[in-house]
Amino acid sequence: MNTFVNAERTGQSKFFAESEPGYGGYRGSAYRLDPASFERNLAPSIRSAVPAYFKQKGIQWHTHSNHGLSSQVCCVNFLAPLVLKPKMLARLVQSALGGELPTMLPVEEGPDGEWFVGFEWIGGDYLNESGKSGLRSRGANATSADAVLMFERDGKRETLLIEWKYTESYGTPISPNGNATRLKRYESLVLSPDGPIRADLGLVLEDFFWEPFYQLLRQQMLAFQMEKAREYGADIVRVLHLSPAGNSALKAVTAPRLREYGSDFAAVWRKLQQLPDRFASMNISKAFAPLLQAEAFPEWATYLKARYSNLFSEPLEVSQSI
Structure with missing residues (x-):
């Protein structure tokens, strides 16, 4: 078993025992909550707004929304408390992508x-x-980004598609069932000039039928086509991959055909891009450090550091306000 997963199961069990007594222990697992009370898997400040938003937009919760190790819930707990805080989101974008502070939209x-x-x-x-x-x-049966941000900077409008990982790791190819449909849908959208992947590498769609590369490919194709169509007026559409620094198993290059390009999936993925700057990857701790160090939203930072302490690779100290 992945040692990172073991540590998170232990940490989430302890957190629920202390903060949600009586709700954990579903099917004998202390890190699972009673499904009827799944909203207690969310940070206290968003337990009403986020379920209302999901219902309003027709978004489907993932199967294990009551699970302490849910990536969807982790993403929501980090980002949903900021949905009305554009200045903090601007700091997040700057932290993840560098450059000047953007104007959030x-x-x-x-x-x-x-x-x-x-x-x-x-x-x-x-x-x-x-x-x-x-x-x-x-949220189901279509290529999607876990979250999206929009902003303006340097006279250009950008859309940022965020893919969020938590305890995932991969190693086997996707099921061959449905490959005919995949080929019909995506084969013409993969390689440049009509897709994001370099055409000079001799790659074909089947080379990406290993996670996380299959998911990354679909998201990068979506970003490429959104930019091509200038959806919502965007001049640039990027994919940002956020994951815990401690989940080293996630970094493996699972697709055999892609191993010649390196041993770290994010570095390999950039090498394959027609436009390498349209993909970025960063660990969650580094991306959120400027926000969690700030005094502007202490209850949010306190909750995250208590619940997801293993995600932070180094101590966080309070610095300037946002």
Whole structure:
């Protein structure tokens, strides 16, 4: 068993025992809450707004929304408390991408005003995924980003698709069932000039049928097509991959055909890009450090550091306010 996963199971069990007594222990696991009370898996400040937002937008919760190790819940706990705090989000963008401080733009209407973060974002149907019904669902059965931010900087408008990982690790190819559909949908959208992957490397779609590369490919194709269509007026659309520094198993290059390009999945992924700056990867601790060090939102920082202490690779000290 992945030692990082073991540590998180222990940490989440302890956290729930202390903060949510009587709700843990579902199916004998202290890190699982009673499904009827899944909202207690969310930070206290968002337990009403986020379920209301998901219902408003028709977003589907992942199967294990009551699980302490849920990546979807982890992402929401970090980002949803900031949906009405554009200045803090601007610091996050600067931390993750560098450059000047951006001006954040609202993404969509939430239950309590304009939100500057969207969740389970699918964009337009550029990847031929709607099928005969013409419908897609946010959070299921369509390529989606865990979160999306929009901002302006240096005279350009940007969209940032965020892929959030927590305890995941991979090692086996995706199921061959459905490969004919995958080829029909995506084969013409992979390689430059019509897709994000360099055409001079001799790669084909089947080379990416290993996670996390298959998921990354779909998200990068979505970003490429969103930028091509200038969706929401974006001049640039990037993918930002955020994961814990301690989850070393996630960094493995699982796809055999891609191992010649390196041993770290993020470094390999950049090498394959037609436009390498359209992909960025950073550990969660480093990305959020400027925000968690600030005094502007202490209850949010206190909750995250108590619940997800193993995600922070180095001590965080209070610094300037945002």
